[in-house]
Amino acid sequence: MAKRKIIIDTDPGQDDSVAILTALGSPEELDVLAVVSVAGNVPLWRTTENALKITDLAGRPEIPVYAGCARPMRRDPVTAEHVHGTTGINGVDLPAPSRPAESQHGVDYLIDTLRANDAGEITLCVLGPITNIAMAMVKAPDISAKITEIVWMAGAYFEVGNITPTAEFNVYVDPEAADVVVKSGVKLTMVPLDVTHRALATHEWLDKFRALGNRCGAAVADMLNFSERFDLGKYGWVGAPLHDPCVIAYLLKPEIFVARHINVEIELNGTYSTGMTVADWWGVSKRPANVTYVRDVDADAFFGLLTERVGRLP
Ligand code: RIB
Ligand code: CA
Numbered sequence: 001m002a003k004r005k006i007i008i009d010t011d012p013g014q015d016d017s018v019a020i021l022t023a024l025g026s027p028e029e030l031d032v033l034a035v036v037s038v039a040g041n042v043p044l045w046r047t048t049e050n051a052l053k054i055t056d057l058a059g060r061p062e063i064p065v066y067a068g069c070a071r072p073m074r075r076d077p078v079t080a081e082h083v084h085g086t087t088g089i090n091g092v093d094l095p096a097p098s099r100p101a102e103s104q105h106g107v108d109y110l111i112d113t114l115r116a117n118d119a120g121e122i123t124l125c126v127l128g129p130i131t132n133i134a135m136a137m138v139k140a141p142d143i144s145a146k147i148t149e150i151v152w153m154a155g156a157y158f159e160v161g162n163i164t165p166t167a168e169f170n171v172y173v174d175p176e177a178a179d180v181v182v183k184s185g186v187k188l189t190m191v192p193l194d195v196t197h198r199a200l201a202t203h204e205w206l207d208k209f210r211a212l213g214n215r216c217g218a219a220v221a222d223m224l225n226f227s228e229r230f231d232l233g234k235y236g237w238v239g240a241p242l243h244d245p246c247v248i249a250y251l252l253k254p255e256i257f258v259a260r261h262i263n264v265e266i267e268l269n270g271t272y273s274t275g276m277t278v279a280d281w282w283g284v285s286k287r288p289a290n291v292t293y294v295r296d297v298d299a300d301a302f303f304g305l306l307t308e309r310v311g312r313l314p
Contacts, residue, residue: 004123004148004251005031007110009068010244011040011128012050014089014223018306019127019244020051021216022252024058025309029252033113033122034064036106040128040173041080042088044070047128050089052097057219059314061098068106068132072174080169083230091226092219110136114146123251126152127244129170134177137184149187151251153244154178155264155277156193158295167275168193171266175275179266182290189292190264191246192277195257198297199246200239201228205303209310216313242306249302250294256305258296263287 008023010016023030035055037048048067055063071077084090102109110132114122124133124147137144156168163169171178182188201224210221228240235241250257263285267276279293 001029003029003031005033005117005121006123006125006251007033007036007113009036009038009124009126009128009132010051011038011042011047012054012088013041013047013084013128013244014091014227015242015244016127017050017054017089017223018220018242019248020054021058021220021313022245022248022306022309023125024055024060025312026248026252032063034066034109036066036068036109036132038068038106038128038132039070039077040170041084043077043079044068046088048101049097050087052099052101053089053094056098057094057216065101066104066106066109067101069135072129072131073134073176075174078163078173084227089223091223106132107135107139111140111143114143115140117146119146120148122146123148124150125247125251126150126154127247129173130154130177130181131174134174134180137180144184144186147186149189150181151189151191151247153191153196153247155190155279157277157279157281159193159197161276162193164275166270166273168277171277172275175266175268179268182264182266188290189250189259189294190277191250191294193241195294195297196243196246197241199242199299199302200237201242201303202239205239205307208307212307212311214311214314216310220310245306246294246297246302249305253301253305256298256301257294259292259294261289262291262293263289264291264293
Protein backbone atom coordinates (compact mmCIF):
# COMPACT_ATOMS: atom_id res chain seq x y z
CA MET A 1 0.00 0.00 0.00
CA ALA A 2 1.14 3.58 -0.62
CA LYS A 3 2.15 5.37 2.60
CA ARG A 4 -0.79 7.30 4.04
CA LYS A 5 -0.70 10.53 6.02
CA ILE A 6 -3.11 10.08 8.91
CA ILE A 7 -4.44 12.16 11.78
CA ILE A 8 -5.75 10.14 14.73
CA ASP A 9 -8.75 11.71 16.52
CA THR A 10 -9.24 9.87 19.77
CA ASP A 11 -10.53 9.60 23.37
CA PRO A 12 -7.95 7.29 25.01
CA GLY A 13 -9.18 4.77 26.31
CA GLN A 14 -7.25 1.52 26.53
CA ASP A 15 -8.41 0.37 23.08
CA ASP A 16 -7.62 3.78 21.59
CA SER A 17 -4.13 3.41 23.05
CA VAL A 18 -3.61 0.04 21.37
CA ALA A 19 -4.74 1.60 18.09
CA ILE A 20 -2.25 4.47 18.47
CA LEU A 21 0.57 2.02 19.28
CA THR A 22 -0.33 -0.15 16.27
CA ALA A 23 -0.23 2.91 14.01
CA LEU A 24 3.14 4.02 15.40
CA GLY A 25 4.46 0.49 14.85
CA SER A 26 3.61 0.77 11.14
CA PRO A 27 5.87 3.56 9.81
CA GLU A 28 6.21 2.00 6.35
CA GLU A 29 2.48 2.34 5.76
CA LEU A 30 1.33 5.17 8.03
CA ASP A 31 2.72 8.68 8.59
CA VAL A 32 1.02 9.81 11.82
CA LEU A 33 0.93 13.60 11.49
CA ALA A 34 -0.70 14.25 14.87
CA VAL A 35 -3.09 13.04 17.51
CA VAL A 36 -6.18 15.14 18.28
CA SER A 37 -7.97 14.42 21.54
CA VAL A 38 -11.71 14.67 22.20
CA ALA A 39 -13.96 14.29 25.23
CA GLY A 40 -15.35 10.78 25.29
CA ASN A 41 -14.39 7.86 27.49
CA VAL A 42 -13.11 10.38 30.04
CA PRO A 43 -13.02 14.20 30.10
CA LEU A 44 -10.86 16.07 27.59
CA TRP A 45 -8.01 16.90 29.99
CA ARG A 46 -7.55 13.18 30.61
CA THR A 47 -7.83 12.05 26.98
CA THR A 48 -5.28 14.72 26.10
CA GLU A 49 -2.91 13.64 28.86
CA ASN A 50 -3.37 9.99 27.88
CA ALA A 51 -2.52 10.72 24.24
CA LEU A 52 0.69 12.44 25.38
CA LYS A 53 1.57 9.51 27.65
CA ILE A 54 0.93 6.84 25.00
CA THR A 55 3.01 8.60 22.33
CA ASP A 56 5.79 8.95 24.94
CA LEU A 57 5.45 5.22 25.73
CA ALA A 58 5.95 4.47 22.02
CA GLY A 59 9.14 6.54 22.03
CA ARG A 60 7.53 9.17 19.77
CA PRO A 61 7.40 12.42 21.81
CA GLU A 62 7.71 14.38 18.59
CA ILE A 63 4.16 13.42 17.58
CA PRO A 64 2.14 16.57 18.39
CA VAL A 65 -1.03 16.24 20.44
CA TYR A 66 -3.78 18.85 20.01
CA ALA A 67 -6.68 19.12 22.45
CA GLY A 68 -10.02 19.24 20.66
CA CYS A 69 -13.59 19.69 21.86
CA ALA A 70 -14.42 19.35 25.54
CA ARG A 71 -18.07 18.45 24.95
CA PRO A 72 -20.48 17.28 22.22
CA MET A 73 -22.00 19.78 19.75
CA ARG A 74 -25.37 19.98 21.50
CA ARG A 75 -25.79 17.41 24.25
CA ASP A 76 -24.28 17.09 27.72
CA PRO A 77 -21.11 15.01 27.92
CA VAL A 78 -21.37 11.26 28.51
CA THR A 79 -18.29 9.40 29.76
CA ALA A 80 -17.36 5.74 30.28
CA GLU A 81 -15.27 5.49 33.44
CA HIS A 82 -17.28 2.36 34.27
CA VAL A 83 -15.42 0.65 31.43
CA HIS A 84 -12.08 2.44 31.24
CA GLY A 85 -11.54 3.52 34.86
CA THR A 86 -11.02 7.01 36.26
CA THR A 87 -7.92 7.84 34.22
CA GLY A 88 -9.24 6.26 31.02
CA ILE A 89 -6.18 4.02 30.76
CA ASN A 90 -6.44 2.19 34.06
CA GLY A 91 -4.22 -0.87 34.11
CA VAL A 92 -1.06 1.15 33.61
CA ASP A 93 0.55 3.95 35.62
CA LEU A 94 2.58 5.81 33.00
CA PRO A 95 5.05 8.65 33.66
CA ALA A 96 3.81 12.22 33.38
CA PRO A 97 3.93 13.52 29.78
CA SER A 98 7.36 14.68 28.57
CA ARG A 99 5.82 17.72 26.88
CA PRO A 100 2.55 19.70 26.86
CA ALA A 101 -0.17 19.54 24.26
CA GLU A 102 0.10 22.06 21.43
CA SER A 103 -1.47 25.46 22.04
CA GLN A 104 -3.64 25.42 18.89
CA HIS A 105 -7.14 23.97 19.26
CA GLY A 106 -7.53 20.55 17.64
CA VAL A 107 -10.37 21.71 15.38
CA ASP A 108 -8.22 24.55 14.03
CA TYR A 109 -5.31 22.16 13.55
CA LEU A 110 -7.56 19.90 11.46
CA ILE A 111 -8.73 22.84 9.33
CA ASP A 112 -5.26 24.33 8.81
CA THR A 113 -3.63 20.97 8.04
CA LEU A 114 -6.31 19.86 5.57
CA ARG A 115 -6.17 23.26 3.82
CA ALA A 116 -2.37 23.07 3.62
CA ASN A 117 -2.40 19.63 1.95
CA ASP A 118 -3.70 18.58 -1.43
CA ALA A 119 -6.96 16.71 -1.76
CA GLY A 120 -6.44 12.99 -1.30
CA GLU A 121 -3.45 13.43 1.01
CA ILE A 122 -4.89 12.94 4.50
CA THR A 123 -6.96 10.16 6.06
CA LEU A 124 -8.75 10.80 9.36
CA CYS A 125 -8.77 7.87 11.79
CA VAL A 126 -11.51 8.56 14.37
CA LEU A 127 -11.61 6.47 17.53
CA GLY A 128 -14.14 8.36 19.65
CA PRO A 129 -17.08 10.75 19.28
CA ILE A 130 -16.67 12.61 15.96
CA THR A 131 -17.21 16.08 17.43
CA ASN A 132 -13.89 17.58 16.25
CA ILE A 133 -14.37 16.59 12.62
CA ALA A 134 -17.99 17.77 12.54
CA MET A 135 -17.06 21.10 14.12
CA ALA A 136 -14.26 21.51 11.57
CA MET A 137 -16.73 20.81 8.73
CA VAL A 138 -19.17 23.39 10.14
CA LYS A 139 -16.46 26.02 10.64
CA ALA A 140 -14.72 25.35 7.29
CA PRO A 141 -16.96 23.48 4.82
CA ASP A 142 -14.16 23.58 2.21
CA ILE A 143 -12.14 20.96 4.10
CA SER A 144 -14.52 18.11 3.21
CA ALA A 145 -13.12 18.09 -0.34
CA LYS A 146 -9.61 17.66 1.10
CA ILE A 147 -10.29 14.54 3.19
CA THR A 148 -9.25 11.30 1.47
CA GLU A 149 -11.33 9.11 3.78
CA ILE A 150 -12.64 8.98 7.30
CA VAL A 151 -12.28 5.59 8.98
CA TRP A 152 -14.35 5.69 12.19
CA MET A 153 -14.97 3.15 14.91
CA ALA A 154 -18.68 3.79 15.28
CA GLY A 155 -22.13 2.37 15.25
CA ALA A 156 -23.89 -0.94 15.54
CA TYR A 157 -26.73 -2.67 13.80
CA PHE A 158 -26.70 -6.46 14.02
CA GLU A 159 -24.93 -6.27 17.38
CA VAL A 160 -27.27 -3.54 18.69
CA GLY A 161 -25.98 -0.93 21.16
CA ASN A 162 -23.47 -0.97 24.00
CA ILE A 163 -24.23 2.26 25.87
CA THR A 164 -27.99 1.93 25.27
CA PRO A 165 -29.91 -1.02 23.82
CA THR A 166 -29.74 0.68 20.41
CA ALA A 167 -26.70 3.00 20.30
CA GLU A 168 -22.92 2.51 20.25
CA PHE A 169 -20.97 4.85 22.55
CA ASN A 170 -19.05 6.98 19.99
CA VAL A 171 -22.24 7.83 18.11
CA TYR A 172 -24.41 8.13 21.21
CA VAL A 173 -22.16 10.77 22.83
CA ASP A 174 -22.52 13.12 19.85
CA PRO A 175 -25.19 11.98 17.38
CA GLU A 176 -25.45 15.45 15.83
CA ALA A 177 -21.76 15.27 14.93
CA ALA A 178 -22.30 11.82 13.45
CA ASP A 179 -25.18 13.18 11.38
CA VAL A 180 -23.04 16.04 10.01
CA VAL A 181 -20.37 13.58 8.91
CA VAL A 182 -22.60 10.89 7.37
CA LYS A 183 -24.32 13.64 5.37
CA SER A 184 -21.05 15.38 4.37
CA GLY A 185 -20.39 13.34 1.24
CA VAL A 186 -16.88 12.51 2.46
CA LYS A 187 -15.74 8.92 1.86
CA LEU A 188 -16.65 7.29 5.18
CA THR A 189 -15.80 3.81 6.42
CA MET A 190 -17.61 2.79 9.59
CA VAL A 191 -16.09 0.09 11.83
CA PRO A 192 -19.05 -0.86 14.06
CA LEU A 193 -19.61 -3.27 16.92
CA ASP A 194 -20.81 -5.72 14.25
CA VAL A 195 -17.16 -6.32 13.41
CA THR A 196 -15.37 -5.37 16.64
CA HIS A 197 -17.41 -7.97 18.53
CA ARG A 198 -15.66 -10.54 16.34
CA ALA A 199 -12.20 -9.28 17.39
CA LEU A 200 -12.12 -10.80 20.87
CA ALA A 201 -8.92 -10.28 22.87
CA THR A 202 -8.58 -13.72 24.45
CA HIS A 203 -6.08 -14.33 27.25
CA GLU A 204 -4.00 -16.28 24.73
CA TRP A 205 -3.57 -13.10 22.73
CA LEU A 206 -2.97 -10.97 25.83
CA ASP A 207 -0.22 -13.43 26.79
CA LYS A 208 1.30 -12.95 23.31
CA PHE A 209 1.42 -9.19 23.84
CA ARG A 210 3.15 -9.70 27.19
CA ALA A 211 5.54 -12.25 25.65
CA LEU A 212 6.79 -9.58 23.24
CA GLY A 213 9.12 -8.57 26.08
CA ASN A 214 8.90 -4.84 25.39
CA ARG A 215 7.30 -2.09 27.49
CA CYS A 216 4.58 -1.45 24.91
CA GLY A 217 3.55 -5.10 24.79
CA ALA A 218 3.39 -5.24 28.58
CA ALA A 219 1.34 -2.03 28.65
CA VAL A 220 -1.13 -3.42 26.11
CA ALA A 221 -1.59 -6.58 28.18
CA ASP A 222 -2.00 -4.58 31.39
CA MET A 223 -4.47 -2.09 29.89
CA LEU A 224 -6.63 -4.75 28.26
CA ASN A 225 -6.54 -6.89 31.39
CA PHE A 226 -8.25 -3.93 33.10
CA SER A 227 -10.75 -2.91 30.42
CA GLU A 228 -11.81 -6.49 29.67
CA ARG A 229 -13.48 -6.83 33.08
CA PHE A 230 -16.57 -4.87 32.07
CA ASP A 231 -17.12 -6.67 28.77
CA LEU A 232 -16.37 -10.16 30.11
CA GLY A 233 -18.84 -9.55 32.93
CA LYS A 234 -21.46 -8.21 30.49
CA TYR A 235 -21.11 -10.62 27.57
CA GLY A 236 -19.47 -13.68 29.13
CA TRP A 237 -17.35 -14.22 26.00
CA VAL A 238 -13.90 -15.82 25.76
CA GLY A 239 -12.39 -12.36 25.30
CA ALA A 240 -13.32 -8.69 25.31
CA PRO A 241 -14.01 -6.99 21.96
CA LEU A 242 -11.09 -4.82 20.84
CA HIS A 243 -12.72 -1.89 19.09
CA ASP A 244 -10.45 0.97 18.00
CA PRO A 245 -7.44 -0.98 16.66
CA CYS A 246 -9.79 -2.34 13.97
CA VAL A 247 -9.62 1.14 12.38
CA ILE A 248 -5.84 1.01 12.01
CA ALA A 249 -5.84 -2.66 10.98
CA TYR A 250 -8.40 -1.83 8.27
CA LEU A 251 -5.94 0.68 6.79
CA LEU A 252 -3.05 -1.76 7.04
CA LYS A 253 -4.79 -4.95 5.84
CA PRO A 254 -8.26 -4.25 4.44
CA GLU A 255 -8.25 -7.74 2.96
CA ILE A 256 -8.81 -9.33 6.39
CA PHE A 257 -12.13 -7.48 6.69
CA VAL A 258 -15.53 -7.81 4.99
CA ALA A 259 -17.51 -4.64 4.20
CA ARG A 260 -20.43 -3.44 2.10
CA HIS A 261 -21.29 0.03 0.74
CA ILE A 262 -24.69 0.87 2.18
CA ASN A 263 -26.88 3.67 3.47
CA VAL A 264 -26.45 4.62 7.13
CA GLU A 265 -28.48 7.33 8.85
CA ILE A 266 -28.30 8.54 12.43
CA GLU A 267 -31.38 8.58 14.68
CA LEU A 268 -31.46 11.97 16.42
CA ASN A 269 -34.95 12.05 17.94
CA GLY A 270 -35.71 8.53 19.12
CA THR A 271 -37.58 7.94 22.34
CA TYR A 272 -35.40 4.91 23.00
CA SER A 273 -33.12 4.92 19.95
CA THR A 274 -31.27 8.25 19.82
CA GLY A 275 -27.74 7.65 18.51
CA MET A 276 -28.70 4.49 16.64
CA THR A 277 -26.95 3.91 13.32
CA VAL A 278 -29.76 2.83 11.02
CA ALA A 279 -27.67 0.63 8.71
CA ASP A 280 -29.60 -0.45 5.62
CA TRP A 281 -27.56 -3.66 5.10
CA TRP A 282 -30.26 -5.24 2.91
CA GLY A 283 -30.96 -2.13 0.81
CA VAL A 284 -34.65 -1.91 1.66
CA SER A 285 -34.78 1.88 2.02
CA LYS A 286 -33.48 2.73 -1.46
CA ARG A 287 -31.62 5.61 0.20
CA PRO A 288 -28.26 6.28 -1.50
CA ALA A 289 -25.25 4.43 -0.10
CA ASN A 290 -23.03 6.79 1.93
CA VAL A 291 -20.94 4.46 4.14
CA THR A 292 -18.61 1.50 3.68
CA TYR A 293 -19.89 -0.58 6.60
CA VAL A 294 -17.44 -3.18 7.93
CA ARG A 295 -19.13 -6.40 9.01
CA ASP A 296 -16.50 -9.12 9.65
CA VAL A 297 -12.81 -9.71 10.32
CA ASP A 298 -10.32 -12.61 10.38
CA ALA A 299 -9.57 -12.34 14.11
CA ASP A 300 -6.35 -14.37 14.06
CA ALA A 301 -4.96 -12.26 11.23
CA PHE A 302 -6.05 -9.13 13.14
CA PHE A 303 -4.33 -10.03 16.39
CA GLY A 304 -1.30 -11.39 14.54
CA LEU A 305 -0.97 -7.97 12.88
CA LEU A 306 -1.35 -6.09 16.16
CA THR A 307 1.22 -8.17 18.06
CA GLU A 308 3.69 -7.91 15.18
CA ARG A 309 3.38 -4.10 15.00
CA VAL A 310 3.40 -3.48 18.76
CA GLY A 311 6.42 -5.78 18.91
CA ARG A 312 8.37 -3.26 16.85
CA LEU A 313 8.02 -0.58 19.54
CA PRO A 314 10.18 0.03 22.66
O1 RIB B 1 -18.11 1.67 21.68
C1 RIB B 1 -16.71 1.50 21.68
C2 RIB B 1 -16.03 2.82 21.54
O2 RIB B 1 -16.34 3.62 22.67
C3 RIB B 1 -14.49 2.72 21.51
O3 RIB B 1 -13.97 3.75 20.73
C4 RIB B 1 -14.11 2.92 22.95
O4 RIB B 1 -12.81 3.49 23.11
C5 RIB B 1 -15.14 3.94 23.38
O5 RIB B 1 -14.69 5.22 22.99
CA1 CA C 1 -12.31 5.28 21.66
